[in-house]
Amino acid sequence: MPGVHSDHGAMPNEDWPLVDRHPQKNGEGWLLKEQEQLIVCYRNAMPLAHAKSIELETRPMRGSKAPVVRRMLLHNAIEVWTHIQKTGWKRCQPRW
Template structure:
């Protein structure tokens, strides 16, 4: 389940930039997933889910960001209380 948080050494992010972050105090889960590249940019799709114990995560928002902006957002989130996690079981 989403509340079983792995150790950082578990490396839940996948090669190619996919990964998940969780913030239990905010009851949110965020997925970072490589999006399609264009001739001028690389994109990352970001999906935010609301967490309720005993229920499947519920999608709140979805958007895309430039890859560099997504990297910065990931790093900022880690510094502000978010932790890496595995994708939720559905």
């Protein structure tokens, strides 16, 4: 069970691995880049669980600037997800 050590009981929430604190829900994943004040949401572009198309929606954390929405193939979206995490993007809770 995530967040539980057999010899210490339950761990405080802040000690859980980030992936456990912000699990993906319904095929969505969220990343935040605080330095640039941007959030991106990855979600299935099709209702099927095995969708081959992913929608990426990027929004500013503040202000009224319009979101940027893109669609890409699943394998490309996975590559982008991995790459941008290496450049400072962090998993976060859903924001909208």
